[in-house]
Amino acid sequence: MSAIQPPAELVWWKQPLDKVEGTWIGIALVWSLFMFFMMPFWHIYGKQNLSSEAYKTTPQAYMAKTQAMVDQYTVRTETAAQLPVVRPPPGSDVYLLGRLWQWYPLLEFEKGQTYRLHISSMDWQHGFSLQPVNINTQILPGYEMVMTITPDTSGEQTIICNEFCGIGHHTMLGKIYVTEGGQ
Amino acid sequence: MSDNQFRICPESGLQFHKPAEMLMRAHAVVAVVILLIGGIAALLVTLTRWPAIHLLPADRFYQLLTMHGTNMLIFWMISFEIAVLYFCSSTLLRCRLATPRIAWLGFALMLIGIIVNNAAVASGTASVMMTSYVPMPANPNFYLGLILFAVGALIGCFVFLATLVVAKDEKTYEGSIPLVTFGALTACIIAVFTIASGAIVLIPTWLWSLGYINHIDAAMYRIVWWALGHSSQQINVAAHVAVWYAIAAIVFGARPLSEKVSRVAFFLYIAFLQLASAHHLLVDPGLSAEWKIFNTSYAMYLAVLASMVHGLTVPGSIEVAQRAKGLTNGLFEWLRKAPWGNPIFSGMFISLIGFGFIGGISGVVMGTEQINIIIHNTIYVPGHFHATVVIGSTLAFMSLTYFLIPTLFRKQVAFPGLAKWQPYLFGIGMSSFTLAMMGAGTLGVERRHWDMAFTNSALGFEYPASAFTLMGIMGISGVVAILGGAIFILVTVVSVFFGKSVESESSYGISATRLMRADPVVVPEGGHGAAGKWGFAAPGTFVLALFFLAIFVLYYAVNWKYLASVWPMS
Incomplete structure (x- = not known):
């Protein structure tokens, strides 16, 4: 009986498996379990894991922390809008915020050093997409995400917003400059 | 139950309950109209993301992208699926459809929902993408339209379930359901879960947009919304896998390799598929x-x-049926001599290959946490x-439509020459389109983005x-695929509304239904078909499966x- 008709045997569940099905199920199950255990394995042995450290916050509280960092560590300004470029000390807490339609402030890191990068949104949802290194995370209002990152390539990285956030979405860029260490 | 409520299709032997038939037709027609609207939006969106053309202004682009998403991913799919549910219950079980009037109420709610939602997007006040992530606000009617549609679809699901009860009660079949x-039952169960999640997230969001609720948490919204957003795509998966099995049965008279394996695989969908909603939240803050x-x-x-099991058992059952007909040379004679000129089969097979090799592998890879x-x-x-959704579900539904035109609509397939090529144009265009997008995505190109050149930004990026080349290839391939989609709509609309009825003899349009009348395949008692190699009933399929695994x-x-x-990072 074909698949659009009721099974021919009333007790169809007693029909033994064909070898082709049994063999394939075995292979596919092993592969499935391998893929599953790969994720915890990478948490232990891999170097690229997104931290689950996050805090609830408010736009006001987060803005205050960001501005305090900007006031302390700004090294220069860029663009017609005089955007501050902040060079925080290695190992410190760094605050980046997304808002319509800007990443604030611009950041300067030192290659090979580790930073605790906090990110939150002041208004709608945004997407943090660091290019060309290609690191992508979701940024939500009311939540402060913390990732501990170690830039291991120098040069200019651009933060592109990759969550749709209204009509200016495609103009929302930011920068992380990475300088060679030991200067 | 009076006999004049039923007709038996002379071509296929299927029995249609007239009220069910009218409902199926109505749902299928609405689905195809939605496909047309979504398709026009697709063309304009594609021509905008093709960098050399960059057709629309930004506001129009985001508006049409929203319209494309909701119409294709929600309205087209679910409208067609309700028709599939009615077909799989009333027609396949040869029973009356439960409560046709309530089913029509469901249809009306779905139609009103589609209109209300589209009107909101067309007004330019709801360009929020299908996901409508809070706190970005949309016109309240955007959410209201989705809610009405969902309620209508839920009614359709319960009519389907009630029809299963009717068939059991009135003993229209023996043993287990096909x-x-x-x-289809798997798809329905997932749909009920999906719609419930949709209600939990969209009703408060609607009230929020009206000002009755003052705050919706962005993280909570995403968790619940994706129980709607991803699970609704799992309805499609369950439905199109059911359609694959149906087409294997219709075209080849194939029977499942084993009922047990295929049904357990469907059950695994019910138990675990919805967890995949987490795929969307892997880089969200606050989740462990x-x-x-x-x-x-x-x-x-x-x-x-x-899915890997279905990927083996669907072509495997075709292989067994073909081998039983004497196509036993080598590993692949059964496949080489398959009816590649019949769009019912070619579309289904391209759907299977594209869903597995492109959609399946990429989905599991990108759904890996890190x-x-x-x-x-x-x-x-x-x-x-x-x-997954276009090559997998949409193409499978198109293939099924070529079968439904002569059986359900009683019309010959118009432009048979075009119809023969349509699955290839659509499937290959779409494959190239998706591969180009994946390539561009690997290079960091963003989705839902009007300008990859960042011309209006104070800080640039190149x-x-x-x-850019890959996005150009995406544009060209997209246009080819849309041409394939346009041919499908042309063939369908002309056949259904202006076509010759099947009573007059056709040279082509009913080839598949002729195949259905061929002698059923005789598979040896208690076995799966003996004509294979290495003790495998379907050795060719097994080799294909190993090839798939190697690429994976x-x-x-x-x-x-x-x-x-x-x-x-850590």
Whole structure:
């Protein structure tokens, strides 16, 4: 009986498996379990894991922390809008915020050093997409995400917003400059 | 139950209950009209993201992208699926449809919902994308339209379930329901879960947009919304797998290799597929790694296992049926001599291959917790889901439509020459489109983005030239695929509304239904068909499956290697 008709045997569940099905199920199950255990394995042995450290916050509280960092560590300004470029000390807490339609402030890191990068949104949802290194995370209002990152390539990285956030979405860029260490 | 409520299709032997037939027709017609609207939006969106053309202004682009998403991913799919549910219950079980009047109420609510939602988007006050992430506000009617549609679809699901009860009660079949109906039941159960999640998230959001609720948490919205957003795509998976089995049965008279394996695989969908909603939240703040790993793996990939099983058993059942007809030379004579000129079969087979090789592999890879870091919200993501939803579901539904035109609508397929090529144009165009998007996404090109050149930004950025080339290939391939979609709509509309009825003899249009009348395949008692190799009933399919696995393993490894090159983070 074909698949659009009721099974021919009333007790169809007693029909033994064909070898082709049994063999394939075995292979596919092993592969499935391998893929599953790969994720915890990478948490232990891999170097690229997104931290689950996050805090609830408010736009006001987060803005205050960001501005305090900007006031302390700004090294220069860029663009017609005089955007501050902040060079925080290695190992410190760094605050980046997304808002319509800007990443604030611009950041300067030192290659090979580790930073605790906090990110939150002041208004709608945004997407943090660091290019060309290609690191992508979701940024939500009311939540402060913390990732501990170690830039291991120098040069200019651009933060592109990759969550749709209204009509200016495609103009929302930011920068992380990475300088060679030991200067 | 009076006999004049039923007609038996002389071509296929299927029995149609007239009220069910009218409902199926209505749902299918609405679905195709939605496909047309979504298709026009698709063309304009594609021509905008093709960098050399960059057709629309930004506001229009985001508006039409919203319209494309809701119409295709929700309205087209679910409208067609309700027709499939009625077919799999009333027609396959040869019984009356339960409560046709209530079913018409469901249809009306769905139609009103579609109109209300589209009107909101067309007004320009709801360009929020299908996901409508809070706190970005939309016109309240955007949410209201979705809610009305969902209520209508829920009614359709319960009519389907009630029809199963009617068939059982009135003993219109013996033993268990057919495998295809079982697949439709799987889709229905997932749909009920999906719609319930949709209600939980969209009703408060609607009230919020009206000002009755003052805050909706962005993280909570995403968790519940994706129980709607991803699960609704799992309805499609269950439905199109059921359609694959149905087409294998219709065209080849194939029977499942074993009922047990295929049904357990469907059950694994019910148990685990919805966990995949977590795929969208892998780089969200505030969720633990344990939560992400368990859910994103659909509980140790048991739902992936189910898809890999269907991927073997559907072509395997075709192979067994073909071998029983004497096509036993070598590993692949059964496939070489398959009816490649019949769009019912060619579309279904391209759907199977495209869903597995492109959509399936990319979905599992990008749904790996850490690998998602290099893929989230890039254009890789729509590349993946166009392979699952368009090549997988839409093409499978198109193939089924070629069968429904003569059987359900009683019309000959118009422009048979065009129809013969349509699945190839659509399937190959779409495959190239999705692969180009995945390539561009790997280079970091963003989804839902009007301007990859960033011309109006104070701070610039330049993607590598190869990214622009890939987006150009995406544009060309997209236009080819849309042409394939346009031919489908042309063939369908002309056949249904202006076509010759099947009573007059056709040279082509009913080839598949003729095949249905061929002698049923005789498979030896208690076995799965003996004409294979190595003791396997379907050795050719097994070789294809191993080839699939080899590509899967290779691509999985390549992505871990790419991830390892990214800045260390913890």
